[in-house]
Amino acid sequence: MSNGAGRRVDTVIVGGGIAGTALAYYLAREGVEDIVLLERDQLGSGITAASFSGVRQQFSTPLEIELSKRGLRFWKTCEVQFDSPCPFNQCGYLLVTSRPEVMQKFQESANLQRELGAGPVGLLDPAGVHSIAPWLATDDLVCGSYTPEDGRVTGTDGVAALAKGARSYGVDIRQWSPVTAIERRADGYRVIGPKDTIDARRVVVAAGLGSPALLEPLGLKIDVFPLDLHFALTAAALEGRTVPLTIDFDTGFCIEREGPGLAVSMLLSKNPPGYGQQEMLESWFVAATRRAPTLVNLGISHMLTAPVDEVSDGHPNAGRMEEELWVLAGFAGHGVMHGPAVAELLARMMLGDPDETVDLEPCNPLRTAELSSENEWMATPIRESSVPDELSKSRETN
Numbered sequence: 001m002s003n004g005a006g007r008r009v010d011t012v013i014v015g016g017g018i019a020g021t022a023l024a025y026y027l028a029r030e031g032v033e034d035i036v037l038l039e040r041d042q043l044g045s046g047i048t049a050a051s052f053s054g055v056r057q058q059f060s061t062p063l064e065i066e067l068s069k070r071g072l073r074f075w076k077t078c079e080v081q082f083d084s085p086c087p088f089n090q091c092g093y094l095l096v097t098s099r100p101e102v103m104q105k106f107q108e109s110a111n112l113q114r115e116l117g118a119g120p121v122g123l124l125d126p127a128g129v130h131s132i133a134p135w136l137a138t139d140d141l142v143c144g145s146y147t148p149e150d151g152r153v154t155g156t157d158g159v160a161a162l163a164k165g166a167r168s169y170g171v172d173i174r175q176w177s178p179v180t181a182i183e184r185r186a187d188g189y190r191v192i193g194p195k196d197t198i199d200a201r202r203v204v205v206a207a208g209l210g211s212p213a214l215l216e217p218l219g220l221k222i223d224v225f226p227l228d229l230h231f232a233l234t235a236a237a238l239e240g241r242t243v244p245l246t247i248d249f250d251t252g253f254c255i256e257r258e259g260p261g262l263a264v265s266m267l268l269s270k271n272p273p274g275y276g277q278q279e280m281l282e283s284w285f286v287a288a289t290r291r292a293p294t295l296v297n298l299g300i301s302h303m304l305t306a307p308v309d310e311v312s313d314g315h316p317n318a319g320r321m322e323e324e325l326w327v328l329a330g331f332a333g334h335g336v337m338h339g340p341a342v343a344e345l346l347a348r349m350m351l352g353d354p355d356e357t358v359d360l361e362p363c364n365p366l367r368t369a370e371l372s373s374e375n376e377w378m379a380t381p382i383r384e385s386s387v388p389d390e391l392s393k394s395r396e397t398n
C-alpha cells in the first residue's frame with residue numbers, strides 16, 4: 001500500500017509516540033479493524049523519548065487530576081497488563097515554595113486532589129521537607145507538597161508495550177513512514193507521504209509538534225507550540241538515597257535522579273530570548289545556591305535539549321476537528337503521564353461511547369482562549385520567570 005496504490009482503510013493514525021500508539025491500541029481493543037499507524041521515524045523517538053517521564057498526581061483542575069490518577073494506574077500495571085518490561089520507579093514528587101500565596105494554592109490543590117481520590121498528598125512544613133530531602137535548604141520555605149506514590153518511568157517502555165498490544169489486535173504499524181500532507185476526499189481523507197499514501201475513512205493527527213503543520217493547509221489551527229527544555233546530567237550525587245522529583249515553584253529549579261547522578265533543569269513556560277543550554281545551567285546554579293547549596297559543586301557530564309509540545313492553558317488537545325478528522329496532540333510535556341489515559345477516553349468518544357464521568361471539553365482542540373476553562377496552573381511552575389533577572393545580577397557582580 002504505497003505511492004497511492006492499495007486498498008482503502010478505516011483509520012489512519014499519524015504519529016507513533018505514546019499518545020498515538022495508545023490510541024491505536026484502545027481503538028483496536030474496542031473492535032475497530034483496519035487501523036494503520038504511520039510514524040515518521042522509530043516508535044516513540046520524538047517527544048516521548050525526550051521526556052523526563054515523570055508521573056505525578058499534583059495538579060489543580062479536576063480533569064488533570066483524573067488524568068493523573070488514570071495515568072498512574074496505567075504505568076503501575078503496564079508491565080503485567082502487556083507482559084512487557086515497564087518498571088515504575090516510585091521516588092515521589094516534591095513541590096516546594098517560599099511564598100505564602102503559592103502555599104495557599106498548594107493547599108487548595110491538595111484538598112481537591114484528596115476530594116477526587118488522588119494521593120496520598122501531604123503538605124509539609126520546612127522540617128518535613130528536610131526529612132524527605134535533607135539536601136535542600138529549607139530555612140525560607142513555607143511549604144512542600146509531597147506525593148510519595150508518584151514516580152518516574154521510561155516512556156518508550158510504554159510505547160513498546162502498547163505497540164505489542166496493538167499488533168495483537170491487528171494494527172498495521174509502519175515505522176519510518178513520514179506524512180507530508182493530508183487531503184480531504186469525497187469519502188474521507190488521503191494521507192500522503194513519500195513512502196505510503198493511504199485513503200482512509202478517518203484520520204487522527206497525533207504527531208506532536210508536527211501536528212499544526214499537517215492541519216494548517218486544511219485551514220485548521222491548534223494550540224501547540226515548541227518549547228526547548230534544556231537540562232544537564234551530573235556526576236554521581238546523593239548516592240544510596242531516594243531522590244523525589246523536586247520542583248521549586250518559586251524559580252523552576254528542578255532535580256531528579258538519573259542513574260547514579262541527577263538530571264537538573266529549570267522549568268519555564270517560555271524561554272527568554274537567547275536562553276540556551278549555558279544560560280539554563282547558569283540560572284540553575286543561581287537557584288541551587290539558594291535552594292540546594294550542597295549540589296552547586298556537582299560536575300556536569302552532559303548538556304541536552306529536549307522539545308516540549310507546549311500549550312497555553314495546560315490542557316492537551318483531544319477531539320474532533322471536522323467530520324472524521326481528529327487530533328491528539330499538545331500535552332505541555334506531560335504526554336507520557338497523561339497520553340495513555342487521554343487516548344483511552346478519546347477512543348471511546350470516537351466510537352460514540354464517551355466516558356460520562358470525565359468531561360473532555362477542556363481538551364476540545366477548537367477551544368479558544370475566551371472559551372477555555374480554568375488554566376492548569378501546576379502544569380508549569382513558572383509562567384513569568386524571575387531567574388533571568390537574578391542571573392543578570394549574578395553576572396554583574398562577577
